[in-house]
Each structure stands twice: as C-alpha cells, then as structure tokens.
Amino acid sequence: MNKTVLITGVGKRIGYALAKHFLAQGDHVIGTYRRHYDSIEQLKKLGATLIQCDLTINHEIDQLIAQVKSHSALHCIIHNASDWLAESADKDSSDIINRMMQIHVNAPYIINMALADLLCQSAQQAADDAIGATNIIHITDYVAEKGSKKHIAYAASKAGLHNLTLSFAAKLAPNVKVNSIAPAMILFNQGDDDAYKAKALSKAILPKEAGNSEMISLIEYLINSRYVTGRSFAVDGGRHLA
C-alpha cells in the first residue's frame, strides 16, 4: 500500500534524499522547505506536495497543518528540519536557545499534537495490514545524550526532541509508533576542511561519513517494524566507545 509521508526540511541533503527515496517507491511525499532550491522543483516534478514553512514562524506552521489535514491519510511524519547553531560571542544566548527550542521542540510538538488524530485514523483505516501502525520519527543527534560544549542549545533541544518521542509513543500507542534516530557523522558540510573531517572521523571507532543510505535503511526498518516504539537508534559509528 502506498503511504503518505510528511518530511520537514526536504530542500537539501538528508531531507532531500529521504523525499526522493519515498517518491521512488511510489509513496506520496508532503515536503516542507524554508529556502527554495532547484531541488524543490525536482521534487515537484516527481509528484511531491511542497509547502513553504519556516518553523520559527507559528502562523506558517498553522498553515502547514491545515494543508496536511486536507489529505485523506497520513502514515508517517519525519521531523528532519534542523538548524545546527553554535554558540558564539556575537550571538545573543536567549535568541539561540529560543531558536533551537522552537525548531527542534516547539514545532515538532505542535505538528504532532495537531496531526495525531489523522495518524491514528490512517492506522485504523489501513486495509493492508502491512501498514499496521503509522509512524512519527524524530531525527535527533548523538549529542542529545552526551551534550556539546560548542552547540549547547542545539544539543539540549535535540534532547527535548527525544523526550517528545517518549511521551508521544506512550500517548499514541498502539496506532502510532514514535521513535528517535540519533545520528553522528552522516554528511559533511561544504566548507568542512580536511582537518575538520579528520577530527570528526576520529571520534568514532568506525571512522566513516555514513551517508544518506544509513538513514534511509533505518527509517524503513522503523516504518516496517511491528514491535518498536519509544526508542532511540544511534547511527554514530560507535562514538560512545571511542
């Protein structure tokens, strides 16, 4: 049965790869984007529904929710959108923490609360048991558990995002499964120099840039699972053992 999947932040990198993956297997993708890239037009050509939404603007979140609710079913929400903000002397601390909590906690919370009924109804209506429960997946970060001295507010907000996993998993079972994915070194950024890359890779006992496929295969596992909810799955090359 083809699914309807809401993915936040599909304009580039992991979100873009996730959107292309689901479209390629015939699922319907509702993708949010903040800034417009050629990738957005590519996804439209592949049949996706694209909705512009800055997750720091609550009325844009409300408009997003209203548009998603106009769909007859919703089988998965992937909260991927994120801003990797570091603390710095020229940035106001209250602005940083408020922005991190808004994007990584407030927005997912508001969206989940508003779309929970549609997720539950879609699970009950799924004629094909292969769908079973519907899903929410929160993409957190390895640092949600460990903290980060350079991304303090970011790490705290990702820890809050995982806590949403625990609460929504308990609230929405058995119709909706809710899980976190806590990645580490998935994709380098443009501008990451060789020294940064070497240092980042040295933090794991599997020193790799994991790539989008690691995220895609784990997300497919979680969607197809019948018995996994309320958990966090590390995709981090064994960083905890380094």
Ligand SMILES: NC(=O)C1=CN([C@@H]2O[C@H](COP(=O)(O)OP(=O)(O)OC[C@H]3O[C@@H](n4cnc5c(N)ncnc54)[C@H](OP(=O)(O)O)[C@@H]3O)[C@@H](O)[C@H]2O)C=CC1
């Ligand atoms: N890449 C990695 O190695 C790792 C990634 N992760 C997590 O995986 C997920 C995907 O990572 P990655 O693809 O690298 O992320 P990126 O930072 O490259 O992209 C994040 C996406 O979120 C969007 N976004 C940022 N701020 C907002 C906002 N205010 N409103 C709406 N959308 C916004 C961006 O849009 P725009 O283009 O307009 O900025 C972009 O599409 C994230 O949750 C990230 O924290 C965790 C650990 C490692």
Ligand SMILES: Nc1nc2c(c(=O)[nH]1)N=C([C@H](O)[C@@H](O)CO)CN2
């Ligand atoms: N929104 C983002 N979050 C994170 C990113 C990113 O590019 N965008 N990158 C990382 C790093 O890869 C880190 O895990 C290793 O240095 C973390 N979060």
